Amino acid sequence: MTDARPIGFFDSGIGGVAVLAEAHKILPAEQLIYYADNANFPYGSKSAEQVRALSRAATERLLQYSPKLIVVACNTASSVALADLRQRYDVPFVGMVPAVKPASALSVSRRVGVLATEGTSRGQGLADLIDQFANGAEVTTVPAAGLAELVEVGAAASEIEPRLKQYLEPLLTAGTDVVVLGCTHYFFLRPLVERATGVTVVDAAEPVARRVAQVLDEAGALAPQGSRGGVEYLTSGDSHELARVLDHWRQAGCDIP
Numbered sequence: 001m002t003d004a005r006p007i008g009f010f011d012s013g014i015g016g017v018a019v020l021a022e023a024h025k026i027l028p029a030e031q032l033i034y035y036a037d038n039a040n041f042p043y044g045s046k047s048a049e050q051v052r053a054l055s056r057a058a059t060e061r062l063l064q065y066s067p068k069l070i071v072v073a074c075n076t077a078s079s080v081a082l083a084d085l086r087q088r089y090d091v092p093f094v095g096m097v098p099a100v101k102p103a104s105a106l107s108v109s110r111r112v113g114v115l116a117t118e119g120t121s122r123g124q125g126l127a128d129l130i131d132q133f134a135n136g137a138e139v140t141t142v143p144a145a146g147l148a149e150l151v152e153v154g155a156a157a158s159e160i161e162p163r164l165k166q167y168l169e170p171l172l173t174a175g176t177d178v179v180v181l182g183c184t185h186y187f188f189l190r191p192l193v194e195r196a197t198g199v200t201v202v203d204a205a206e207p208v209a210r211r212v213a214q215v216l217d218e219a220g221a222l223a224p225q226g227s228r229g230g231v232e233y234l235t236s237g238d239s240h241e242l243a244r245v246l247d248h249w250r251q252a253g254c255d256i257p
Contacts, residue, residue, distance in 0.1 A: 016073025044117025
């Protein structure tokens with residue numbers, strides 16, 4: 001069995017492109033549709049009910065393309081809205097989970113740091129994840145206010161680095177040896193984080209993309225062999241601005257299809 005329908009992705013902005021990029025590598029035959037809800041960015045500072053309403057609206061936009069699966073490529077939306085979406089819509093969903101489990105396994109000092117948005121930091125989903133998978137490691141969560149916003153507008157590294165160092169300093173002082181990027185937007189900052197810390201950095205983009213492949217394979221819903229995959233970008237905001245920012249991060253060395 002095969003299924004030629006596309007895979008949908010959504011995020012409040014460009015952050016979920018991190019997952020899209022990994023999915024494009026793993027599943028090159030698939031048609032991928034990415035919806036950036038730029039007009040409502042950011043989700044991290046909004047109430048839970050606002051995030052659920054925006055996630056439903058994003059889902060309904062993608063449903064116009066009859067997707068075989070939708071990736072909630074946003075940590076805040078996954079934490080707050082994923083259960084609601086699964087209850088409301090008859091389409092499989094795959095969500096984001098901060099990579100606390102692999103980070104805890106990698107940590108030698110048993111001290112792990114999580115950079116996240118304010119919404120993810122205060123959400124019960126992250127707290128439950130830490131309780132379940134920290135495996136005895138001490139996990140410090142840092143609400144990195146304003147960081148995703150800088151990524152979203154394509155800010156220069158010289159503007160981002162001081163803010164980033166401010167958030168990383170207490171983690172390094174505490175002996176943290178693994179940092180989790182708990183927001184998809186931070187994928188674009190990975191080289192800066194690695195350069196600023198010298199520690200192991202992990203994110204969930206590749207594991208989530210592999211989960212997408214697994215779900216489709218188990219359902220017999222992979223694209224027909226020999227299909228020519230592609231990527232389409234949609235936005236609730238300014239399409240020219242979206243293209244500009246994606247080009248900015250491509251030029252900065254990010255692998256964006």
